[in-house]
Amino acid sequence: MPLSQLVEFDQGFPDGDILWSLLDARGLTVASGSVTPAADSVSAIIFVSGDDNTIEPGLLASPRELAWVYTAGGMVVNGRRRYRLEAFLPLGLSEDGVRRKLGVEPHELGDEAIDLVGAYGRFRETVGADNLTAVELAGGHDALLVCDAIEAFAAISLIPSLQVSLAAKEASGTNQFQRATINWQLIRAQLEGYISDGTLAAAPELDPTLNTGALLVVVVRDDPVTGTTA
Known part of the structure; x- marks a missing residue:
């Protein structure tokens, strides 16, 4: 453009x-x-x-x-x-979908901070390009699961920085409302559930119960700012 x-x-x-x-x-x-x-x-x-x-x-x-x-x-x-x-991203992927999964508002997490393209690329590498293309062409419920999984992929990478930025806003009194304590472990578990469901929808052979592959593993790293496990 x-x-x-x-x-x-x-x-x-x-x-x-x-x-x-x-x-x-x-x-x-x-x-x-x-x-x-x-x-x-x-x-x-x-x-x-x-x-x-x-x-x-x-x-x-x-x-x-x-x-x-x-x-x-x-x-x-x-x-x-x-x-x-x-490039254009299919499946109805959106920054709003990422924010909804994290429970944050646009003024707390802008579109520019959300890397949907990177998340789409990482998910494609996980399930295979042919498998992802097949879901995109077929549509239906599997496409919705994959959309949620890719948005969750983008969301989960933002948790460490959000833990710091949201806490700073609350401490400075700049938040427009008093936010309840966020259970980041619960949010991470929900996001991992989205990723698991979408991965199996696109590539059932990755189901570990079939002993034919390894399901996506989400790596947990120490937050470089706080030093705590994210």
């Missing part, structure tokens, strides 16, 4: 054109150009076309870096913006 980037002239009006380039994950130039600032303007806009801002087929995500440079009063001014292109 196209991208518009505002460049503000905080350090003075440019002496000439603004030069920009767009780099891909390998550091190769995808596109480049220049912008001539309008007279007496306080900013300019760099426009990246949709054709230059597309993700390659088969990729789930692809980083981009937009960099620009100009001179103002003889001084070099640089700027950059890093972002990530993401």
